[in-house]
Amino acid sequence: MSPEPAGRPSLALLARGLDDEPGAQRLAAELALPLATTGADPGACLEFDIVLIVQGPTLALQQTGRVAPGGRSRRDRGGRGSATGALPGPVSIDFGADGMRHRRRSGHNELLGKAVGVSARRRPRILDATAGLGRDSFVLADMGCEVILCEREPVIAAMLRQGLDAALASGDDWLLPSVRRMQLFAGDARTMSSPQSGAVDVIYLDPMFPSRDKSAAVKKEMALFQRLLDPDAAPGDAEALLHWALAQEVARIVVKRPVRASFLAEQKPSHSVAGKAVRFDVYVRRALG
Ligand SMILES: C[S@@+](CC[C@H](N)C(=O)[O-])C[C@H]1O[C@@H](n2cnc3c(N)ncnc32)[C@H](O)[C@@H]1O
DSSP states (O other): OOOOOTTOOOEEEEESSGGGHHHHHHHHHHHTOOBOOTTOOGGGOTTOSEEEEEETTEEEEEEOSSSOTTSOOTTTTTOOSOOGGGSOOOEEOOTTSHHHHHHHTSHHHHHHHHHHTOBTTBOOOEEESSOTTSHHHHHHHHTTOOEEEEEOSHHHHHHHHHHHHHHHHTOOTTTHHHHTTEEEEESOGGGSOHHHHTTOSEEEEOOOOSOOOSOHHHHHHHHHHHHHHGGGOOTTHHHHHHHHHHTSSOSEEEEEEETTOOOGGGOOOSEEEEOSSEEEEEEEOSOOO
16 A cells, blocks of 8 residues: 555544444445454554544444544553543534534524525535535524535545434434435535536535534534644645635625634625624625525
């Protein structure tokens, strides 16, 4: 296997048990990633930085013991036995989780809905050009919007596919109507064919920015996510995405920003919808239908 480019963490598929091996092998081939030893303890899996764990139908991204917080591995520190307990928890996509149900009622959703133009009589069609873990997309779909989720990082896109499939298979009446409104496009939003992208009213952007959540657990989760994605983001990447979005035939573009951040690409929005920690900058091009 060729060496990883500098800065890019090394990743492998890890089958939790023997039954998970076929699924892990299939995904490893699809994502062009190596396989770690089946059943290995991620904490002791020191050949890789991050493992994508396949366990039954679920996928979870887990930091290994290779680089512990503070920069030294468990081995460097003389660690023994199972090291996973000392690591940040795994990241997976479960649209039916309590956290997602809680999100439904949070004030953040009202702001997001207002920013994209949801009203009692209107459910705009959204292109979420930076889908990530799909949380904002799910919130929008839960409000009744049709959402196309674009995710260019193949590992995250595979997790989204799995999360959507699991939700569709769940038979959960709360989840199904929302998840049926979500359609995944695994690739760079800018490469979508125009018939697909032309069928939307709003482009939504949530470019990566430093963790803003107060919960330590979420901070750790986002740190892993950022570690995976940061090396891919070229300087000016988010700015270029906004310029692309502004050139599309849509009614509005909405950009999520930390509440005190400057405008992305120094582009002044038509208006902003601000909460305590997050702000949505809205670029209105025409009235929503
Ligand atoms: C901060 S995360 C988005 C989090 C998301 N709003 C959520 O609720 O989970 C940004 C994501 O956008 C993706 N991304 C950035 N630029 C992209 C592009 N041009 N096309 C598709 N995905 C992109 C990154 O890979 C990353 O997963």
